[in-house]
Amino acid sequence: MATVVRLARMGRKKRPFYRIVVTDSRKRRDSGWIESIGYYNPLTEPETIKFDKERLEYWKSVGAKLSDRVKRITGETLSK
Numbered sequence: 001m002a003t004v005v006r007l008a009r010m011g012r013k014k015r016p017f018y019r020i021v022v023t024d025s026r027k028r029r030d031s032g033w034i035e036s037i038g039y040y041n042p043l044t045e046p047e048t049i050k051f052d053k054e055r056l057e058y059w060k061s062v063g064a065k066l067s068d069r070v071k072r073i074t075g076e077t078l079s080k
Helices: 053-061 068-074
Strands: 003-012 015-024 035-041 048-051
Touching (some): 003 035, 003 068, 035 053, 048 053, 048 068
Antiparallel strands (some): 035 048
């Protein structure tokens, strides 16, 4: 199974917030996920980002890919 760490949209119309989730890459954006490891709210000032670094590192170690947006908001350019 190819896993990916990406954002799942929550919230209501024009007021989104996102969960940072681990899911099968073949599933749709908001469909079932394996684990939720944090959240991201772009509407607060400053933006709210909270995630479990240990779980993110675990999923990367077992081969999960990070989406471009998740790489950007978690600052994962350090690892490579």
